[in-house]
Amino acid sequence: MRVCIHRGTQEVGGTCIEIESGGKRIVLDVGLPLEAEDSEASLPQVKGFRERESSLLAVVISHPHQDHYGLAKYLLPDTPMIMGAAAERILKAASFFTPAGVAFQRVRHLEHRVPLSIGPFTLTPFLNDHSAYDAYSLLIEADGQRVFYSGDLRGHGRKARIFQQILKNPPEDIDVLLMEGTTIGRVSAAKQFPAERELEACFLEQIRQTPGLVLVWASAQNIDRFVTMFKACKKSGRQLMIDMYTAEILRATGNPKLPQATWDGIKVFLPQSQKRQIIKAKLFSLAECYKAARIYPEQLAEQASSSVMLFRPSMSRDLEKAACLKGAHVIYSLWPGYLKRKEQYPFLEWLERHHIPLTHCHTSGHASLLDLQAFAQAINPKMLVPIHSFETGRFKEFFDRVEQKEDGKWWEIS
Ligand SMILES: [Zn+2]
Structure with a gap:
């Protein structure tokens, strides 16, 4: 060869x-x-x-x-x-x-x-x-x-x-x-990383200390992390809100043991950007699949203190409009290096504007x-x-x- x-x-x-x-x-x-x-x-x-x-x-x-x-x-x-x-x-x-x-x-x-x-x-x-x-x-x-x-x-x-x-x-x-x-x-060289299973405690502690909505910025495709988040939510008694993209990724795993949008304790939120994509592609059957699990913008504020949301900065406008950010907290669960990049400055300013603290909770x-x-x-x-x-x-x-x-x-x- x-x-x-x-x-x-x-x-x-x-x-x-x-x-x-x-x-x-x-x-x-x-x-x-x-x-x-x-x-x-x-x-x-x-x-x-x-x-x-x-x-x-x-x-x-x-x-x-x-x-x-x-x-x-x-x-x-x-x-x-x-x-x-x-x-x-x-x-x-x-x-x-x-x-x-x-x-x-x-x-x-x-x-x-x-x-x-x-x-x-x-x-x-x-x-x-x-x-x-x-x-x-x-x-x-x-x-x-x-x-x-x-x-x-x-x-x-x-x-x-x-x-x-x-x-x-x-x-x-x-x-x-x-x-x-x-x-x-x-x-x-000597550093061992925290095990994925140990992160659950870190999530749980942050969730418990947060009076308002907990926003977790993690990759929708990091399924291990999603399970960690879901377990922490269960223990804290909060529901987990995911967007439709994440719901579709979970379904795509084809693994019945993994949490799905249809499970108890999971709600599906449709950000404006995804709503537009669905309307443009006339894919209403997709939205229909998650109808029973949906949570709508007007419900976010009242359910904020009992929810954790899988979040990306592209959703910031949706959350602002829904006025659900009082007492919110971001758990950053990605490689710390991304946050130092210039393109993240607007997001950091957004946090400051809304007085939202950010905590790191991640493993490699x-x-x-x-x-x-x-x-x-x-x-x-x-x-x-x-x-x-x-x-x-x-x-x-x-x-x-x-x-x-x-x-x-x-x-x-x-
Ligand atoms: Zn890789």
């Missing part, structure tokens, strides 16, 4: 890895870089991305995070895609509400530890504990060689057990491990250094290639048999 990491040897985001065997090729992820323009021009130079080319057998999406699939919308529409079934549904549901979603024409599905044949390649996915739902690591076999791509992973989420499973029962004889290192250099979607070390040790590859990190140069301090590669350069697996 030959490998070319088009993007990822120097950065978090924009991951794209091409693997070739006997003239046939597969691509792992086609992510949107954090800084590059969201346009076709950012699509890596891969044969078959811009013109029909039969040697490109498939594009595999490891998980539904933009930095792993974000440029896929610029691929030819009939490009053969491979991803988790729930991941496909989530991206499709998101495509109605946000420009970040995407619907594909030809998709095969990944299933935990079920091998898939693609020309000369055998692809075996391993479910990951990560902040995206339906996320996988990928074992790629061809020419008697074995490459393992970590995807994005962690060991402290709600699927921590799946992480422990791969440590105990790892794929063997791995020639090359392509391993993410998002948190390397971001936090001190990525593994700590200690978990990455345990993972690398379990996989025990002949060569470890760092990817998906701003500090790939530092991997040598923490791992054995590290070989750094360059973006856009082909190399042979020996």
